Amino acid sequence: MIYFDHAATTPVKQEVKKAMDPYFSDKWGNPSSIYGLGREAREAMCEARQTIMGILGAERPSEIIFTSGATESNNLALKGVAEAAAFEIGGPPHIIVSAIEHHCVLDTAKHLESSFGAEVTYLSVNEEGLVNPLDVEKAIKDNTVLVSVMLGNNEMGAIEPVKEISGVIKGEREKREKKGDKTPLYFHTDAVQAFAFMPVKVDELGVDMLSLTAHKFYGPKGVGLLYVRTGTKFAPQQKGGAQEKGRRAGTENVPYIVGMAKAMEMAEKNREAYSKKVGELTDYLVKRVKEIPKIELIGPKNKEKRLPHIANFLFKGVEGESILINLDMLGFAASSGSACTSGSLEPSHVTKAMGYSDLEAHGTVRFSLGELNKRSDIDELMKHLPGIIEKLRAMSPIKE
């Protein structure tokens, strides 16, 4: 098999597996227990948290909340802030999200809108999938309490102007301060896809909350984190225990927490070389796939504005799903967008937000590269892909 779907998930690295291993059947205590075995587990978690703090540039251990993954982190960020703010401002809070966020942000925003009375602005993006910071500025209202814009998009790789948006938010906070208005305004970013490829320091980015999940960078599936800056007013969602300082109850998944820290440490250390290697492979992929007629690389044209591992192509007049099935039969793994929406017949909301039609949005295939790839994989792909596209176009009822 040749795997072009690193944005969906990655295998657990041997070093990560080895780091987790002792915490299953050897140092298996409940970290909340006071005796030696519990302390051992607690210390492992504490060490993992210190490692992660260092990598993200967090100031306090309590700023890192371990979760079951990015979906929980993103749900928690939005619900946590909206709930605390509603209580504080005594009226419906307003939140701003970009239209190209992952469904776990968008669906939570919709839920807050429909069941919680929150107001939500869905920020549009340009045809390259980029948010305009000025649009954020225009969208901010008196009751805006949260802006959530992802760092790097999972479907077409756009790197969003998070630092610039953070500047806008700082400006608005200063205005509120001058007016004596105590309505909080926080900035959350989903850094899930970006982390392996660009430095993710919370102060440099200027964010108050940040979500990560381990399985996108060679850690296990089922563990993630939410960074929450000290002072952020935030209502916990999963209740019933003193874990994570009461902000995320439930017995901690010690092996995976240790594994995530190890995976982050390795990603941090290898980031530059990894980004360069993967970026070059992606460049080569783009160059080769462009040999096929009537295709378009969607997302930012300037590759500096795109995560180096993602290339999403629009194959005109063909269904993405049909391409994927044909590729799968030949042993190539790619996807038509987020794995989380597989099985859904809806066209990608990301592609549509960039201005493509439903028909066009159905014709996209995302290739996402990583450790498992080499240049010859792309040559191998190109032995088959042009033929598949030609065949499917010949069969297709859609003619231009």
Place this chain on the structure above:
Amino acid sequence: MIYFDHAATTPVKQEVKKAMDPYFSDKWGNPSSIYGLGREAREAMCEARQTIMGILGAERPSEIIFTSGATESNNLALKGVAEAAAFEIGGPPHIIVSAIEHHCVLDTAKHLESSFGAEVTYLSVNEEGLVNPLDVEKAIKDNTVLVSVMLGNNEMGAIEPVKEISGVIKGEREKREKKGDKTPLYFHTDAVQAFAFMPVKVDELGVDMLSLTAHKFYGPKGVGLLYVRTGTKFAPQQKGGAQEKGRRAGTENVPYIVGMAKAMEMAEKNREAYSKKVGELTDYLVKRVKEIPKIELIGPKNKEKRLPHIANFLFKGVEGESILINLDMLGFAASSGSACTSGSLEPSHVTKAMGYSDLEAHGTVRFSLGELNKRSDIDELMKHLPGIIEKLRAMSPIKE
């Protein structure tokens, strides 16, 4: 170390570890992906689900929702039903929980009360920690949509009359049906502590929802499930993906799901022998600890009404925490109640609900036995425990 805290957590069995192992770095696909590697992971999950369905007597695969553990499952059960019901009945729903539920049920109930407008009845228990099914009957109101009573208590082991409560609920449902009243009424049980020791079949118990977590029966920490009977109206909480038929979004933790199924299979197979062995050890522990003056075994007197692995003693005139610290220094692991509340200085809500004073509630120590114990562990404990109690009583300012 001698471990008497199996109710807090258990080590991962080698067979479970072996079952999980291939899903980290070998069969590591995202189960939502359509290609071969994804299918492989999906099939492993599907097989795990089938195994679990068989064990619980569930009828459909969609009735098993995988979660990150019991805390999530219990939060989900209460919030899920309350939210869906509020929408359906168009007014505040009423829920009934027992006063001795785990904090993850009680804190969720309190949240629904304070932030969601739900009405909650906290059912009292008798001095043995048992709920009276007649009290459930009396507590049911026209807007009652959920009753949540645990199968076996985690602190003192009381086996609650779940089948009888289920009978009460069936009766109320029939009444509503006759009146043409469509207000739903569901029954949830937290079977976390009971599963390893008594048959847990959803139809025999007569429950609509049931929570489990793997780490209480030699599976990993960080995975659990919520059984939800087909037809139960239920609002998902973690949003943003098609996983678990849209009822729990997020990339699935395939290794742990496979591990949980294996741990359940083993627990099911060994249940009778394990319960007998652990029950005999607990009997011996109780007999020996009773050699110490002024102690009381709390919970049901009739051992048929107590989970076989739990013995919670009230040591009069001593602080439980001091006993634990002394035991820890000698290499014995026990606890003062739920591990989830460690660090809290509050006396146990369970002990208090049984009518004990704050002072008495502070004097309890829970021993919970399991695979790691043998008879000689208890003899070893009894070489030290009487002396510890005597010393602490001599030092204590609390005199009777």
